[in-house]
Amino acid sequence: MSLKILVAPDSFKDSITSIEFCDIAKKSILTIQPDADVHCVPMADGGGGTIDVFRSQSSYQYKTITVVGPIGEKIKADYCIDIKTNTAILEMAQSSGLHLVPEKMRNPMLTTSYGYGELILDAMNRGINNIILFIGGSATNDMGVGMLEAMGFIYYNNKNNKIPGIVSNLNKIVMIDSSQIKNRLEEVSFTVGCDVLNPLLGPDGATHTYGKQKGANKNQLDKLEQHIKQFSRIANQYNNIDYTNYDGAGAAGGVGFTAMNFLGAKFEPGFNIIEKRLGLKSKIRANKYDLIITGEGCVDSQTKKGKLINHLGTIGHDLSTPIIVFCGSMKGRPNLKGIKSIEEISPDNIDLSTAIFKAPLFLERSIKKKIKKLFVSS
Numbered sequence: 001m002s003l004k005i006l007v008a009p010d011s012f013k014d015s016i017t018s019i020e021f022c023d024i025a026k027k028s029i030l031t032i033q034p035d036a037d038v039h040c041v042p043m044a045d046g047g048g049g050t051i052d053v054f055r056s057q058s059s060y061q062y063k064t065i066t067v068v069g070p071i072g073e074k075i076k077a078d079y080c081i082d083i084k085t086n087t088a089i090l091e092m093a094q095s096s097g098l099h100l101v102p103e104k105m106r107n108p109m110l111t112t113s114y115g116y117g118e119l120i121l122d123a124m125n126r127g128i129n130n131i132i133l134f135i136g137g138s139a140t141n142d143m144g145v146g147m148l149e150a151m152g153f154i155y156y157n158n159k160n161n162k163i164p165g166i167v168s169n170l171n172k173i174v175m176i177d178s179s180q181i182k183n184r185l186e187e188v189s190f191t192v193g194c195d196v197l198n199p200l201l202g203p204d205g206a207t208h209t210y211g212k213q214k215g216a217n218k219n220q221l222d223k224l225e226q227h228i229k230q231f232s233r234i235a236n237q238y239n240n241i242d243y244t245n246y247d248g249a250g251a252a253g254g255v256g257f258t259a260m261n262f263l264g265a266k267f268e269p270g271f272n273i274i275e276k277r278l279g280l281k282s283k284i285r286a287n288k289y290d291l292i293i294t295g296e297g298c299v300d301s302q303t304k305k306g307k308l309i310n311h312l313g314t315i316g317h318d319l320s321t322p323i324i325v326f327c328g329s330m331k332g333r334p335n336l337k338g339i340k341s342i343e344e345i346s347p348d349n350i351d352l353s354t355a356i357f358k359a360p361l362f363l364e365r366s367i368k369k370k371i372k373k374l375f376v377s378s
Contacts, residue, residue, distance in 0.1 A: 003036040003375060005029055006289045008280065010308040011049040012297035012328050013137075014099065015359040018042035018049055024360055025293055028367040033375055039287065041280060043294070045195035045308040046270025047136030048093035051080050053274060059084045065122050067115035068150075070096045070139040071105060079119050082277075087130040088123035092116050092252055093137035098214060101139045106215025108141035108224060109167050113255060117150025124151075124188060133192045133259055134270055141211055141224050141253030142167045143231050148262060152181035170227035173234055178262065190265035193273045195307050198250035200243070200257045201229055206250035214253070228254050235261050271311040281315050291374070292316055293367070295326035299342055303334050313338030326366055328359060343370055 007029075009021040016024070022040035029038050044050040054060040060080045069075040077094040081087065093099065095115030098106070123131055140146070145155065145165035155163050156175040163169045178185070199205050207216070207224045216224060232254075236242045238261060243249050248267040249257040259265035275281060284292070294312050296303075304310050309325055316323040317338030325342040333342070345362040346355040355362070 003033055003291075004039075004287060004289050005036055006039050006041065006284065006287070006292045007294075008041045008043045008292060008312065009294050009326075010043055010045060010296035011047075012295070012359055013048070015297070015328065015356040016363065017052065018044060019052060020360065021295060021363065024363050025367055028364050029371055032368055032371040039283075039289075041278060041283065043278075043280070043308055043312075044134075044270070044274060045136065045311070046134040046193045046273075047195060048091070048097055048099060050091045050134045050136070050270070050274070051078060051089055051094070053278065054080050054082075054089065057082075057278075063122070063126075065119065067095045067118040068112065069115055070098075070101050070111040070113075072112065075100065075115070077115060077119060079123065081123070081126070081128065085130060086128055087132060088126075088128040089132045090116070090119045090123065090134065092133070092135045092255065095119050096140050097137045098139040099137070101215075106139065107220075108139070108211055108214040108216050108253060109220055111140045111142065111214070112146035112166065113138070113140045113142050113144050113252070114146035114150045114165070116144075116255070117147035120147070121151050124184060129187055130189050131191070132273060133190060133255075133265060135192060135194045135252035135255045135259070136196075136270065138252040138255065139214055140255070141207060141214060141216070141228070143170060143228050143235075143254035144252070144258035145170065145173070145231070147255065148258065153178050153262070154180070167224070167227060171230040173231060176234065176238060176262075185263060190259060190263045191273065192248060192251075192256055192259040192265040192267050193270035194248055194251040194256060195270050196251050196302065197247040197305050199245045200232060200249040200254055201225065204250070206252075206254045206257075209250065210253070232257065238262060269311065271308050275311070275315075281319075284315060284319055284321060289321050292321055292323045293326065294323060295363075297328045298331065299325065299327045299329075299334060300331035301334065304336060309339070310336055324370060326363060328355060
């Protein structure tokens with residue numbers, strides 16, 4: 001019998017998409033084992049590239065609209081609709097992603113989630129009654145006030161004046177009016193999905209966990225934390241439920257919190273949503289693979305808190321299928337259930353820009369070496 005292998009990776013941020021990973025892996029495996037039966041399922045867990053995993057599914061249609069990008073420029077953004085279930089799948093990274101902001105311009109005191117609200121409103125205007133909000137990979141720390149404003153929410157200060165939904169106004173908002181959109185929201189079921197479980201506030205919250213990578217300095221981190229704390233107090237009065245410590249509340253600079261608080265969204269790990277829609281676990285069970293190959297850009301302490309590799313490892317463990325992870329870099333050696341080995345593809349002492357640029361070559365080399373060691377040398 002031929003060797004049966006499943007390739008089901010996440011993307012490597014700034015270098016390899018999950019689709020590209022699949023292509024590289026399949027060619028590499030077949031070079032070493034020409035008679036292998038290789039199946040590819042590009043995956044994601046709620047960050048950049050999430051909607052691309054559905055491009056091979058015939059029931060999904062893609063829409064492209066012009067929205068306001070994270071630094072105020074007009075950009076094109078895609079989302080997809082599952083016509084079978086009348087469900088729209090919206091990826092925040094498409095409209096408000098960190099990759100859309102040049103590194104020197106990254107500043108979460110200025111970035112906005114407005115464009116994501118425009119995507120949501122467009123889906124609602126098409127009569128969609130189920131909307132999945134994938135919120136990983138954002139450039140923002142605005143609590144989603146820009147997103148809500150685009151949808152029709154209005155903010156007032158203590159002088160009863162309307163004010164825009166921007167970061168510098170988070171601590172000035174004293175009243176939130178949703179009357180223009182409230183009835184329409186009641187017709188839509190929202191689910192928010194991402195790969196992190198962080199609360200809204202504190203050292204593990206939205207600002208102090210992710211603000212620095214979005215461009216914030218120490219003073220800005222402290223100011224942002226105070227701003228979102230003040231806004232959360234006002235938000236908690238909206239429906240008398242405090243979502244600050246709910247799983248995922250701190251995702252996307254507080255968009256997780258805001259989606260639950262104002263849109264009635266239910267939180268679910270991004271991987272779980274995608275796995276169900278693609279039927280990945282059933283595919284693994286039915287095919288009885290000899291090996292599963294997966295990967296993502298960085299394996300670190302966050303990997304165990306909702307990342308694709310952790311979820312896939314659990315499935316592999318439950319179905320007694322060995323899993324090998326290929327990553328661009330590894331910080332520490334996290335103990336992950338179901339993972340046979342973790343292979344760091346980048347050579348030692350290489351700078352980040354070179355590692356990113358040569359990632360496809362390094363991935364190819366690493367997979368060939370591992371397959372040869374596992375199935376040819378033995």
